Amino acid sequence: MRIVIADDEYWAQEYLIQILLNGDPSWTIVGRAFNGKELYQLVTELNPDLAIIDIKMPEMNGLEAYKACKLSSPETQWVIISGYEEFQYAQEAIKLGARDYLTKPVKAEILTYLVRVLEEELVKAQDVLKNQLKRSVKNALNERIEIMSQNEVHTDKYYYQIALLYVDSSLEKELQTDLNQEFNRKLKQFLTGNRHITLGDLCYSVQNGVFCLIHILRKETEGRPSMQNYEAQFEEFIRSESKPDWAITLIVHDRELEYSEIAVWIKEVNKLSPLRILFGINQVWKMKVLARIAHYDSHYVHFCSMVTDSVNDYTNNRCVSIEKCNGLLNQLKMDRLEDDPEKKRKLLVYLQTTFPFIFNLDESPSNYLVHLIQKFSSKLDVVDKIARTNDFLFQVQQYISENYMYNLSITEIANKFHISPNYLSTLFHRNVGISFIKYVTNLRIQEAQKLLAITDEPIQVVALRVGYTSQSHFIKTFREYTGYNPSEYTGKIIKRSFKQE
Incomplete structure (x- = not known):
């Protein structure tokens, strides 16, 4: 729970902060304001989960600041603190949507209980939304029709910024699982450190080697933190985590999405994601770039999909992969990919990353595939039927x-x-x-x-x-x-x- 405190008296702030820290050490005081203008700036910039404010403050009183902040940070919950003589202001704040008011002197057990209740409500609302988003992504990846429950949240209140991360690796499954889990942990740490940028973040593994990241953003743009610097930091983080034998390719949208657009976008990304094979893994791709490639060179999508199918088949010991490799040889010749040095190099980089064999990058892809067929045969011979x-x-x-x-x-x-x-x-x-x-x-x-x-x-x-x-x-x-x-x-x-x- 991220909390802002506003009171014109320093010791009053210290008293509230001590109560909160004793109540739950995980509650974080992200900002302190001594007047209404400072409060407005803090809430607009930090987008806290909760603001605990005194009604009577200089320059702009708590009620005026609350009215102004409702537009720039509509998700923030508000608790009003007032003296008996300011009770009419507290009543007005409640009518405007504040969650509660407390009279001075504030009792520790009452404030702690109230904040805990608000935190539980926040967690529950976020869990409902995130579960709905998870289901929506899963439905999209499996091309299912979404079934909505009567208890779903209003998803149209938000914008969504989505990225899919594809991990390509030839490492043993156990080692890949360990790396995936470690990456997931680091990614969540990164998101936590940038929590003030978004209303919430959802990051989870949707398929083997595929991660989905969703940023939840409020629709109101006034006072909303810019995503530009954050996006640059995030892309740099992804590059720093990628390894030669465990490559991360990031595909992001060029704009914020409505909830109704998520399924369409996920399907389209999953369809075009194999293009990373010919145009470069270990990179950050904008969706519009891949879409442009697919529009002008649609045969590349077919070839790259055949390659990813062969990788999956090899991983799961399916002998049909031998036939697919032969099909790939024919397709390779038809598309004349060996005549394009750059695409040839990127294809070989992908194959070396995903298959546990070492070949020279100067070798032709067709020779590489012939070696793979031989490896397939020897591997399948020793696998018990x-x-x-x-x-x-x-x-x-x-x-x-x-x-x-x-x-x-x-x-x-x-x-x-x-x-x-x-x-x-x-x-x-x-x-x-x-x-x-x-x-x-x-x-x-x-x-x-x-x-x-x-x-x-x-x-x-x-x-x-x-x-x-x-x-x-x-x-x-x-x-x-x-x-x-x-x-x-x-x-x-x-x-x-x-x-x-």
């Missing part, structure tokens, strides 16, 4: 558990894992013991039972959350699997809970 099958099915089941709430089909999953639907159906039934459809239905009904037991969501919302767009179909399936209607099941849970009490 049963182990690969179990690992493959684990990946399929994990994908289902992360996406059961969507309209999954076995054809979609088969395409994702580069095998035929018939083969996947046979493999799944033989090794899991039930059909794909029954497996998904079981998972959905189990999740529905959990939601009905621990939430007050209406049946229609629960149905949507577990993948049923038709409420009647959900009720029918739920009855077939549990013997109860959803409403009967909820009543049974409540009755059992009442008996236990």
Whole structure:
């Protein structure tokens, strides 16, 4: 919790600060003001979570400053401190939206309790927004239709600045995981140090080797800190963290987005991100530059997507990668990439970064790919077939558990894992013991039972959350699997809970 204190008496400020620091050491006093004008400047510049102010101050009283600051920092919460003779001012502040007022002398336990309540509300509101943003990004990456809950926050109140970070590496998975976690920790430290720039930041791993960073900004531009210096510092931070065998490529938008634009932008970035292979990893790319490349040289997108698919296949021991490498050789010749020294060099840098083999950068990409095919063959020969099958099915089941709430089909999953639907159906039934459809239905009904037991969501919302767009179909399936209607099941849970009490 970032707090500004305003009072024209030094010892009054010291008294409040001591109460707050004793209440929770994590609460930070980011600014102190001795009059209304100083308060306005501090709040406008720092955008604090909370301002605790005295009504009676020189130059501009607390109420006048509060009115002015509401425009420049609408997310800041306000607590008014007043004497009995200033009570009418405190009442007016409450009417204008201040959270509470306290009379002098302020009692430590009351102020501490109030700040703690406000902090809990702030954290809860940010968590709701961030979870919604996470779901929106995940839906976009998986090209899903977003399902909105009745409890969602008003996302149109903010602008969003988004960046996707792609990590390319040939290191062992365990080492990559450690580096990813360490990078995530450092990134959050960097964001914390620049907390006054934004209303909030969301940073998390959305896929293996892909991080999403979202800055939440208020729409009002008056008094809002400039992002220009911050963006330069952030890009420098990313460059400093990138390594030859663990390369970070940053793709950023050129402007702030509305919430409704996030999904479209994420899909477009994910589609164009493979272009980094020919135009340079370990760099910062503006989205409009990649879009321009794709517009004039669309065949490059196809070739680069084939390369990234081969990298993923190699990582997951899929023998289809050998065929893709042969396809890459043909595509390489068709696109005449070996005739372009700069693209040839960047392609080889990417291949050396993502495959654990060392070749000379002067070597031709086609020779490099021939070596890779040989490496693929020798690697796959020593991989146990049963182990690969179990690992493959684990990946399929994990994908289902992360996406059961969507309209999954076995054809979609088969395409994702580069095998035929018939083969996947046979493999799944033989090794899991039930059909794909029954497996998904079981998972959905189990999740529905959990939601009905621990939430007050209406049946229609629960149905949507577990993948049923038709409420009647959900009720029918739920009855077939549990013997109860959803409403009967909820009543049974409540009755059992009442008996236990």
